[in-house]
Amino acid sequence: MKILVAGGFGAGKTTLVGSVSEIRPLRTEEELSEQGRPVDDTSGVETKRTTTVAMDFGRIDLQPGLALYLFGTPGQDRFWFVWDELARGALGAVVIADTRRLADCFPSVDFFERRGIPFVVAVNCFDGAERFEVEEVRDALDLDPGIPVLLCDARLREDGKEVLVALVEHAAAGRHRAATARA
Ligand SMILES: Nc1nc2c(ncn2[C@@H]2O[C@H](COP(=O)(O)OP(=O)(O)OP(=O)(O)O)[C@@H](O)[C@H]2O)c(=O)[nH]1
Ligand SMILES: [Mg+2]
16 A cells, blocks of 8 residues: 655654654655755754655555555655655555644645545644644644544654554545445
């Protein structure tokens, strides 16, 4: 199963792919440069030194016979053109949200809603960030009640796995509903 890991700049996409992957993840990190300063919005994540310029790639066997291929998207607006290519054939997506900059994940939510790709929202609970209930996040993002919202720490493998299990179950339930509707 091909899965996308999306979300705004610095939300923790590379971190999540790295923490759950059972292979050494492929990364395309580059230093944030002076040239990028006028176009890259780093507000809220001023300490960030590198950014994904193409994609992250990792793999995990979630259960016997179910391998997930994880594709982390780049977070900066100027790399949006990569998303269409990465999304081809994706069966689901994780949208990582940072509640300090929640609006940054709106474009990701729109992207998957418009393409009918099932997704879950994983709230990455950064140290020192104000905590919100999942229902508050759901309301703020104006999500359908059926879309799973989870709290996680992207650095923890078990949290990342929980998010992926929720996504696989959510995507499977959607396919089941579609098949039943056709029958
Ligand atoms: N405290 C805390 N720090 C985190 C967490 N997840 C990620 N970080 C840190 O936040 C920074 C951003 O993480 P990345 O994984 O690079 O974010 P990204 O979404 O891939 O960023 P771009 O590819 O540039 O859009 C890194 O310095 C991480 O170490 C978390 O759950 N808690
Ligand atoms: Mg990244």
